[in-house]
Structures are given as structure tokens and as C-alpha cells.
Amino acid sequence: MEDAGLRTWVDQMGNVHGRVEGPNANAEALLLGSHMDTVVDAGKFDGSLGIISAISALKVMHDNGKLQKLRRPVEVIAFCDEEGVRFQSTFLGSGAIAGILPATTLEIPDKRNATVREILKESSIETTEESFLQLKYDPKSVWGYVEVHIEQGPVLEQVGFPLGVVKGIAGQTRLKVTVRGSQGHAGTVPMSMRQDPMVVAAEQIVLMESLCKHPEEYLSYDGRCSDSSVKSLSSSLVCTVGEISTWPSASNVILGQVTYTMDIRAIDDLGREAVIYDLSNRIYQICDRRSVSCIIEHKHNAGAVICDSGLSSQLKSAAYSALKRMEGDIQEEVPTLMSGAGHDAMAMSHLTKVGMLFVRCRGGISHSPEEHVLDNDVWAAGLATLSFLENLQ
Ligand SMILES: NC(=O)N[C@H](N)C(=O)O
Numbered sequence: 510m511e512d513a514g515l516r517t518w519v520d521q522m523g524n525v526h527g528r529v530e531g532p533n534a535n536a537e538a539l540l541l542g543s544h545m546d547t548v549v550d551a552g553k554f555d556g557s558l559g560i561i562s563a564i565s566a567l568k569v570m571h572d573n574g575k576l577q578k579l580r581r582p583v584e585v586i587a588f589c590d591e592e593g594v595r596f597q598s599t600f601l602g603s604g605a606i607a608g609i610l611p612a613t614t615l616e617i618p619d620k621r622n623a624t625v626r627e628i629l630k631e632s633s634i635e636t637t638e639e640s641f642l643q644l645k646y647d648p649k650s651v652w653g654y655v656e657v658h659i660e661q662g663p664v665l666e667q668v669g670f671p672l673g674v675v676k677g678i679a680g681q682t683r684l685k686v687t688v689r690g691s692q693g694h695a696g697t698v699p700m701s702m703r704q705d706p707m708v709v710a711a712e713q714i715v716l717m718e719s720l721c722k723h724p725e726e727y728l729s730y731d732g733r734c735s736d737s738s739v740k741s742l743s744s745s746l747v748c749t750v751g752e753i754s755t756w757p758s759a760s761n762v763i764l765g766q767v768t769y770t771m772d773i774r775a776i777d778d779l780g781r782e783a784v785i786y787d788l789s790n791r792i793y794q795i796c797d798r799r800s801v802s803c804i805i806e807h808k809h810n811a812g813a814v815i816c817d818s819g820l821s822s823q824l825k826s827a828a829y830s831a832l833k834r835m836e837g838d839i840q841e842e843v844p845t846l847m848s849g850a851g852h853d854a855m856a857m858s859h860l861t862k863v864g865m866l867f868v869r870c871r872g873g874i875s876h877s878p879e880e881h882v883l884d885n886d887v888w889a890a891g892l893a894t895l896s897f898l899e900n901l902q
Pocket residue numbers: 591592593599600681849850851852
């Protein structure tokens with residue numbers, strides 16, 4: 510960032526900022542960025558590509574003298590925690606900037622009961638509730654937020670296009686389900702007398718899969734969801750159990766407790782809420798029938814986001830000019846697509862208008878070491894960011 514001529518600082522949540530005021534320091538700023546954190550066993554493009562694209566475009570402008578001609582201040586933010594894997598939270602960095610997180614966020618514990626505040630302190634960042642709340646940007650000081658990110662899906666590769674403009678981002682809910690049964694000896698308790706939470710969790714997870722594959726067969730609509738919601742739900746609804754933990758985890762002991770996560774997403778918020786309502790009821794019914802106890806905690810909820818049409822059309826033109834600079838004239842229309850993955854833009858949409866540019870990734874694979882982006886597509890992402898900045902209103 511400093512190499513690109515930006516003023517840099519690290520804030521009280523560990524977000525890394527680089528900013529250039531330009532000649533109109535009082536104008537509303539354009540924010541660019543993405544997240545520095547990754548999931549476990551991740552690829553190297555998820556998040557980081559957006560940060561590098563922004564910095565490299567500004568470095569080009571620094572080197573060719575255009576940086577000081579920008580119409581408005583431009584700030585790159587590398588967000589500290591978007592995935593939310595460690596604290597089952599998500600958007601900790603962008604949420605603090607957008608002002609959508611309570612100060613109690615600092616007390617959220619990780620699996621080892623170390624809180625956000627303690628982890629920040631380990632990185633010599635002393636954060637208080639007051640300094641945390643002061644991270645919120647004034648909406649009047651921000652013009653918009655743009656994020657470049659790998660698609661993490663197969664569409665751009667299928668249509669043979671390196672870049673795409675994001676129409677909107679699916680809403681998401683993260684649940685934590687805890688099932689408590691009767692712990693016992695694996696060798697002595699007859700099957701008919703068991704209250705085994707592992708078997709209950711297994712039945713609930715299989716039910717979740719079939720409900721999410723065929724919601725129309727399960728959801729008893731009370732008129733809250735129109736037919737179109739059901740159709741859009743079926744095409745976009747995805748549910749994942751990504752984590753499961755057991756106690757006491759010994760091979761000759763009938764478990765006392767099983768805890769698992771549920772990640773539920775859909776383009777239609779009403780439909781997603783209807784799924785969660787219906788699925789929760791069915792989970793409780795299974796527990797009642799099997800005489801075990803069940804707790805469902807809502808750990809995270811983010812509504813679907815529609816990207817700003819003005820930013821999207823500027824990103825579309827920027828993608829065109831990038832590809833023209835690389836390949837000469839192009840005939841096809843720059844694709845627009847929905848995002849099933851969540852992004853910092855969801856949090857930033859509470860602060861300002863947002864736009865996103867997707868970059869093709871091999872096989873649509875992400876959240877895996879197999880994640881890969883062609884060099885030319887990385888180049889296209891940087892050129893598109895540069896073109897967006899050169900034509901900044
Ligand atoms: N908050 C999130 O949604 N994080 C990731 N980007 C995800 O899609 O899971």
C-alpha cells in the first residue's frame with residue numbers, strides 16, 4: 510500500500526487501510542477492498558485477490574502520476590475476518606466499519622474460549638468498547654464500496670468469460686444445534702433403551718438435506734411466500750453442515766452430546782426464513798420423539814443484498830475496457846450473476862451502495878487448496894479495477 514503511495518494504518522479490529530485523499534479531500538470516498546482471512550485449508554485467492562487488485566491498480570496510477578488526479582479520496586481496506594470461522598460470527602472487520610456490530614462482539618469466544626478482544630491484544634491491539642464503536646464510518650463520508658472477488662462458482666468458466674458483474678448476494682443464516690442424550694456404556698445399553706444424540710443428529714442432518722433439495726414438498730406456506738418465492742427458493746437454497754463435535758468422543762461410549770453447525774442460504778429472504786422455521790420445528794419434533802433435548806442457536810443472520818445498478822454498470826464498462834486492452838475488441842456481453850457466497854459487501858451495504866466484480870476461477874472450486882485463477886484473469890481483474898478508477902465520477 511505504501512509502495513502505491515497510500516497513507517496506511519491498522520485499526521482497532523486489525524483491518525489494514527491504505528488511503529489517498531487526492532485533490533478533493535472533502536469529497537465522499539470510494540472504498541475498495543476484501544478480506545485477508547481465509548477458511549481452514551483454503552485457497553490463496555479468496556479475499557486476497559480483491560485486495561491485491563485494488564492496491565495494484567492504485568500503484569499503476571501512482572507510477573503514472575494519475576493518483577493525485579483522482580476525483581475523490583480512494584481507500585483500500587483489507588478486512589480482518591470475513592469468513593467468521595474462528596468466532597462463528599462473520600464480517601467482524603467490515604461489520605465494525607459499517608457499524609452493524611454491537612460492542613459485545615469483542616467478548617465472543619473462540620473454541621479455546623479466547624475472546625476477540627484477547628486475540629487482538631495478542632497482536633498488540635488494545636481495543637475497548639468505545640474504540641470499537643468509533644470504527645464506524647460516517648455514511649456521509651463514503652461514496653460507495655467496490656469489491657473484486659473470485660466467483661467461487663462455475664458460471665464464468667461455463668460461459669467462457671474472465672469477468673462478471675454481481676447482481677446480488679444470497680442471504681445467509683448460521684445455526685448451532687446441540688443435541689443432549691444419555692451418555693452410556695457402548696456394550697451394555699440395549700438399542701431399544703438408548704437416547705443416542707449421534708443417531709438423532711444424523712436423522713436431523715439427512716432431513717435437512719432432503720428439505721433443502723425439495724423445499725416445496727416440506728414447507729407448509731401460510732401465505733407468506735408466493736409461488737415465485739418457492740421457485741427462486743428451490744433454485745438457490747443451499748444447506749451445509751460443516752462442523753460437528755461430540756462429547757465425550759470415546760469409541761466405547763454412547764455420546765452424551767453432539768453439536769453441529771448449519772449454514773443455510775437463499776436469494777429470497779422470506780423463503781430462507783420459512784425454511785429455517787420449518788426445519789427448526791422438525792428438528793425439535795425429532796428430539797421429542799427420541800426423548801433427547803435440543804437447543805438451536807442463531808449464530809449469524811445476513812439478509813440478501815442487491816448491488817447498486819450505477820456501480821454495476823460502471824464495473825461492466827470497466828470489465829469491457831480491460832478485456833479490450835488485453836484482447837482487442839470483444840463482442841459478448843459481460844455476464845451478470847448472483848453470488849451464493851457471502852462477501853464483505855453484505856456488511857458494507859449497510860453503510861453505502863455496493864458493487865462487485867467476479868473473476869473466473871478454475872472449476873468454480875474455492876474453500877480448497879485447489880482454488881486457482883489464471884494469470885490472465887488476475888491481470889483482467891487488475892486492469893478492470895484500474896479502468897474503474899480512471900473513470901471514477
Ligand atoms: N460470511 C461469509 O459468507 N463468508 C464466506 N464468504 C462464505 O460464503 O461462507
